[in-house]
Amino acid sequence: MPRRLFQLMLPLCLCLCSGSALAACPDAPAGLRDIEANGYYSDAHYSIVDPVLKAKNEAAVKPFSDYLANVSANADRYIANGDSAAGQCALKWLDRWAVDGAMLGKVVSSQAQYERKWTLAGVALAYIKLRPLAEPSQRTHIDAWLPQLADASLAFFDDPRHKRNNHYYWVGLAVMATGVATGDTRYINAASKIYDSALNDIGEDGSLPQELNRAGRALAYHNYALAPLVMMAELSRLNHDDWYQRRHKRLQKLAQLVLSGIADPAWFVEKTGAQQEIPKGGILGWIAFYRQTAPELTAQSQELMVQAPFRYAQLGGNLSVLAEKHFFEQP
Numbered sequence: 001m002p003r004r005l006f007q008l009m010l011p012l013c014l015c016l017c018s019g020s021a022l023a024a025c026p027d028a029p030a031g032l033r034d035i036e037a038n039g040y041y042s043d044a045h046y047s048i049v050d051p052v053l054k055a056k057n058e059a060a061v062k063p064f065s066d067y068l069a070n071v072s073a074n075a076d077r078y079i080a081n082g083d084s085a086a087g088q089c090a091l092k093w094l095d096r097w098a099v100d101g102a103m104l105g106k107v108v109s110s111q112a113q114y115e116r117k118w119t120l121a122g123v124a125l126a127y128i129k130l131r132p133l134a135e136p137s138q139r140t141h142i143d144a145w146l147p148q149l150a151d152a153s154l155a156f157f158d159d160p161r162h163k164r165n166n167h168y169y170w171v172g173l174a175v176m177a178t179g180v181a182t183g184d185t186r187y188i189n190a191a192s193k194i195y196d197s198a199l200n201d202i203g204e205d206g207s208l209p210q211e212l213n214r215a216g217r218a219l220a221y222h223n224y225a226l227a228p229l230v231m232m233a234e235l236s237r238l239n240h241d242d243w244y245q246r247r248h249k250r251l252q253k254l255a256q257l258v259l260s261g262i263a264d265p266a267w268f269v270e271k272t273g274a275q276q277e278i279p280k281g282g283i284l285g286w287i288a289f290y291r292q293t294a295p296e297l298t299a300q301s302q303e304l305m306v307q308a309p310f311r312y313a314q315l316g317g318n319l320s321v322l323a324e325k326h327f328f329e330q331p
Contacts, residue, residue, distance in 0.1 A: 025089035029067065031100025036060045037111035047215035047274070061115050064103075065313075067093070068122045072313035075126040078133070080321045087133045094127060095138045098145035104152070114167055117153040117174045118314045120146070121228070124177035125316040128238075129327075131181060143182045150178040150187050165210040166225035169198050173228035173315075176235050188239055195232050195243055198225070199250040206257030207271075216274040219261045223279040226254050230286035231315055233293075234328040244293050252297075255290055259300040285310030285319030292323065 037060050040053035071090045078087030097103075103116050124146055127134075134142070153171045156162060172194030179187030201208050211221040229251060236243040244251060258279075261268050265276040287301045288310055309320035316322060 028093035028096035031097035031102030032063055033101055033105030035103060035107045035112040035115050037109055037115050039111050045213060045215035047217045064115055064119050068119055068313045071126050072122055072317040075129045076318040079129050087130050090126060091130050091134050091138050095141050098141040104148055113156045117171050120149045120153060121174040121177055122314040124181050127181045146178045146182055147184060150175045154190060166221055168194060169225050169228045173232050176232045180235050180238050191232060198229055199247045202250055202254050206253035212271060215272050217277050218272045219265050219268045219276040220279045223258045226258055227283055227286045227315055230290050234289050237328045252294055282310050282312035285312050285315055288319050288323035
């Protein structure tokens with residue numbers, strides 16, 4: 001390239017490169033303090049979705065799901081590829097919502113409470129990946145914000161009117177991740193009690209009575225209840241423990257029932273009198289971990305591994321990568 005042409009183009013190149021760098025991490029949206037959400041099931045078993053109500057709820061919570069998707073994806077890039085710029089971008093977004101006190105305002109409906117704890121689980125799990133990168137000020141802000149969300153999520157289930165079903169287990173994952181991320185053992189202890197409560201709920205046949213009442217979604221909700229429990233057991237390893245062993249590996253009864261049900265839902269059909277929705281995709285990501293812990297279940301889960309990579313932001317993002325890297329087994 002002629003020297004004169006290069007000199008003329010250099011300012012433009014610098015401008016474009018600078019713009020690309022800035023665009024790589026857009027400013028985080030302002031943290032939303034209030035959560036508006038609505039239920040969307042139309043039957044007593046909470047098994048039939050009203051499409052109008054479902055669409056209304058999805059629109060209401062989209063800012064939270066979009067935010068979490070961005071944070072989780074950038075945290076995954078850091079873990080998978082060592083992309084520190086992506087990790088720092090995720091921290092920038094976490095810091096913004098921490099400073100803004102996101103999700104600490106009006107959270108009135110039960111569905112809004114569920115949204116808060118799902119989002120907390122996802123952001124706390126992302127923060128576990130990112131904390132080594134965090135600046136002192138970011139740690140101060142985020143370490144203060146997550147416990148406030150955890151306290152609010154726990155308080156919801158102090159009310160005896162709220163069923164301690166799969167939603168309670170998801171709170172367990174949210175507060176467990178908060179405890180591991182911040183080093184606050186209060187939340188690990190609270191999660192431990194929830195985990196033990198879940199193990200007590202598992203029948204000898206592996207079923208969960210409250211999830212068995214979900215008619216055509218009974219199998220799907222057994223899987224949905226199992227997923228946060230497996231992730232809690234994984235997180236226990238970062239705390240130098242192994243919750244998989246509790247109650248003589250009681251969790252395995254539930255895992256075996258779910259895997260058998262996915263392969264052949266006849267048992268669930270007989271128990272509920274309804275055809276079953278078969279879980280698939282990211283919510284099956286627990287399998288990537290559990291098959292390493294229980295090799296005897298490998299054959300049962302092998303066919304489902306074709307659905308990998310498993311991605312589910314509320315469970316920790318790209319679960320396939322975390323399992324491959326044995327992330328939760330690190331000292």
